[in-house]
Amino acid sequence: MEQNEAGDAQTLVNILNQEQSEDPNFFFRAKFDNEERISNIFWRDTMMLEDYRIYGYVLVFDTTYRTNRYNLICAPFVSINNHWHNCMFAYAFIGDEKTKSFVWLLETFKKAMEDKTPTSIFTDQDKAMANAIEQVLPNTRHRLCIWHLEQNAITRFGALKKDKEFKHAFNQCLKWCLIEQEFEEKWQAMMHDLIAHSWYKRVYELKEKWRLALSRDFFSTGILSSQRSESTNHAIGFKASKATTLTEFYTIFEKTTNRWRSTEKYDEFTCSKSITFTSLPLSRMLKHAAQIALKAIMIFL
Incomplete structure (x- = not known):
């Protein structure tokens, strides 16, 4: 070889x-x-x-x-x-x-x-x-990459995999919250449903790199x-x-x-x-x- x-x-x-x-x-x-x-x-x-x-x-x-x-x-x-x-x-x-x-x-x-x-x-x-x-x-x-975050989250839903409300809330935080206050409120409400959430904490710490509310001040051609x-x-x-x-x-x-x-x-x-x-x-x-x-x-x- x-x-x-x-x-x-x-x-x-x-x-x-x-x-x-x-x-x-x-x-x-x-x-x-x-x-x-x-x-x-x-x-x-x-x-x-x-x-x-x-x-x-x-x-x-x-x-x-x-x-x-x-x-x-x-x-x-x-x-x-x-x-x-x-x-x-x-x-x-x-x-x-x-x-x-x-x-x-x-x-x-x-x-x-x-x-x-x-x-x-x-x-x-x-x-x-x-x-x-x-x-x-x-x-x-x-x-x-939003797509990678979404795919990684799916593997960490655990017992919440069947919880449509939780998955909807996560998707909203990931893709649709354009206002910072709205994002923080939905994210904190979502976190109450998690027992073990170390991965989500790490993702939150990196929010400056993916949150839509913090990505409107630079050119990105709309790529997410x-x-x-x-x-x-x-x-x-x-x-x-x-x-x-x-x-x-x-x-x-x-x-x-x-x-x-x-x-x-x-x-x-x-x-x-x-x-x-x-x-x-x-x-x-x-x-x-x-x-x-x-x-x-x-x-x-």
Whole structure:
């Protein structure tokens, strides 16, 4: 397995070197362990950099997916474009989920993106990742994935799993309380129903990173979770498996990215031929504004 990994990793490095010779702005980095084996590898092409310059205000980063022969951790950097579709900024594999690995990965990402940092970043509850973000991206607003919190809560409902009122209250606190006082009242009322609630206490202590009432003062494009990254992994993983080599994975990754770009081109064409409409009567001035507004917004982004 080690011999296969060494040969496969070298083949991937050769492919990335070839990409760089054809695209001078292509960027990749590899990190080796003490035995001279690749432990981390990162890459992005020129188009990803261009997309990041336009849409890189919000970053979604998730590392809960592994689909390769060596059980390396998939680490896509994604967001959404102006058509609300997935947009790839970079991709990486890392050997573990320790703070040191995340620091290397985020520093590499930052360097690849001309030191431009996102306004906000969405992740899961991984503590090592949070430490790395605080160290490398101190001015970026770190938000927790609502979807992950919801899934983790389900496993901790215990005897309350059948209590519809409790689950409704938790869902309200998680997704719908836009006023701080409303959130505090509902959360405290909900906590009275819990006997053992250490996990909920920890979640409450992290409320600055997920509560809606505290997330209205910064730009997040309306994203509430890291499901964008998960959907990226699943889109790539559609043809990948535990037996997939790194070089095979790269081929699948390229096909997926090209498909997304083709979809964006189609969206751009469709949008350019569309006319905004409304049920309200429009004056000539408002009709003119409706025809050019989206294009102006796209240029601004």
